[in-house]
Amino acid sequence: MTIQASQLAAPRKESPALDVTPELLASLRLADDAAYDELVELLGGRLYAVALRMLGRAEEAQDAVQEGFLNAFRSFDRFDGRSSLSTWLHRIVMNACLMRLRTRRRRPEQQMDDLLPRFLPDGHQTIPSEPWRPIDRSGIEHAEMRQLVRSKIDELPEVFREILLLRDVEELDTEQTAELLGVTISVVKTRLHRARQALRSMLDPHFSEASA
């Protein structure tokens, strides 16, 4: 996957106040050492948080951020200014994370066909859905819920997991996700819907009132 400067909306929780000033950008283009340090200090924390969400492991997240910054340092001449520098770097770091996710040796993936709803010939669902019970968001159940959801997302087949992470966790929009992954908007929509349905199926035994 090639890294290109391009329009990409603000990453999750971006603060405009953290963006790069024109003066800093000018210094970066001159390969000023202090400017590089300032950029890393300014954006390193936010990009590390992104990588940690995507990869879930501190050491891997640090490697991805380091790789992202080094790629950026070598590519400032390709930064065309159509997006903000922080957005451009966000894209580069996410690319580095995606590459790592694709090469990571993971637990066995679930078969998507087994996780999608099934229907009778008349269009009704084969097994009717039951309501989910409320979750106590203040205590240990909430922490367990987060851990459970993460582990289930990890079991999704890779192409569905990527889409879910980019759209529902990183909150990129459909067009940005399509551009980052090099697929069509239609593919993003279809995969996202299936990913959510599959994840819902995996979570259902844990939250359905019928299984309580």
Next chain:
Amino acid sequence: MTDKPCITCKELYEFLADYLDGALVPDQRREFDRHLGVCPSCVAYLDGYQRTIAMSKEAFGPADEPATGKAPPELLKAIREARSRST
């Protein structure tokens, strides 16, 4: 004349994301709402689908981000050293 919805559960599931995105035309949306009015199973499915989206966000929420909002010092150091080696 009957109030029975024109769409099936299967059709509702296929266009669920568009329904939540507000991307359906008014006639389609009306049919969705009519179906939901008479089908508890689809109401339960829709609720679980929305909660799945919300829980995905929560699962990777602020609790996993550095409290200071800053990168770990060792990361800053590693980037500086790697840059020095590459120049």
